[in-house]
Amino acid sequence: MSASAVLSVAVQTEDFALEDAFRRLRQAAPGAGAEVAFVGLVRDQAGSVASLTLEHYPGMSERSMLAVCERAAKRWPLLAVEAIHRVGTLGPGDQIVLVLVSSAHRHAAFAGAQYIMDAFKSEVVFWKLEDRDGEKVWIEAAPSDHQALTAWEETSGEGAP
Amino acid sequence: MSASAVLSVAVQTEDFALEDAFRRLRQAAPGAGAEVAFVGLVRDQAGSVASLTLEHYPGMSERSMLAVCERAAKRWPLLAVEAIHRVGTLGPGDQIVLVLVSSAHRHAAFAGAQYIMDAFKSEVVFWKLEDRDGEKVWIEAAPSDHQALTAWEETSGEGAP
Amino acid sequence: MLEVRFFARLREALGQERLSLPLEAPELTVEELLCALDAEIPGARAQLTAPGIRLAVNQAFIEDDALVLKPGDEIAFLPPVTGG
């Protein structure tokens, strides 16, 4: 649909300035009527997280991000996409991720941005190490749930955990 | 659901700076995990539009915008909304409208921003005067369609336009 | 008094943006208002009852033709807009 969309992805430790990102997006593809930006921030959940350290697989993360953006640009008539994900150590309130999309039409811009962000969450690998009052914890998809399920399978018929 | 969302709406002739808008949003309601921004721009359709002049009903437009934002904040757990609509004379590429929404969760932020923008388009009244190579034209929802329909009703049974 | 406001194409067609109308009766129907405006600005009725024109009273849309206006009310005639 729009093989000509201008796609830019980056993984970086530095923070990003929103005004600059919008300017680059407009320079990359002038003439847009609609832009949608998503910004993800480190949440401070009741003050328990002192810091968050993100690790990635350099090369693979950028490649996955680009593949996601390409799929979005095939599905909706996007003009340009700029995606930035930060790695390294971040504190509460810090910006983590930016997805910025432009299109002639607002519904395409909204759909494209939301699709990209959803796909980033499920396909692009970023490991998170949380510092909770000095204790460092790797955040993984509830391993306890997985173990509970495995335990049920192993003991099936015996009245379980 | 979130009677405590901080809502800010403005109609102004001045341009808006995106970095400033995000900063105000964060000051209004700290602790968000997700922000979604929509920016609408004057499209340059094959160079035919030299300028666009927007007129509004001062007081009524702000009131309608606020009502829309209040409905969105009841429906999704939004933390803050900042909406700015420009009036006056704008050229191709100029920013017309900003809808900026924050929430703890990204799906709420996306849904809230899209709902607000859709509702602005259908409920808030802004008249547009286009300057097409010197000819000034008020842009109205295709009056010819409406006349065509009326004509059909008036002449029904006679074999029509 | 009744405050009457015209916007955009109507403002241009009628040659004015707003107008204060003395209210002799304690109430006025929209029909009576249209007559009064047409007396004030010849041709106003046709413009103000054209397809797509909406009314707002005190800055809220009014769909009801049986509406009754009271002293101090602000009534506005709003030409159609695009969904853009």
Added chain:
Amino acid sequence: MLEVRFFARLREALGQERLSLPLEAPELTVEELLCALDAEIPGARAQLTAPGIRLAVNQAFIEDDALVLKPGDEIAFLPPVTGG
């Protein structure tokens, strides 16, 4: 040679981030690789086959256990992540 990489929790558990493994045969199965790694780093096999660990070869996810590795390949062991 085969490039092997470990990330996050695995990197910490195994005490290293990457390792180059000489490839004697022209091909290597994942099972053979696990044996070689366990010989190199005692306890590695248990860590690398724990639930949720995924493999990437040349920076693309691989679901196929019958995979055969060739000289120059980069294989990475990726611990689970949250959807965030």
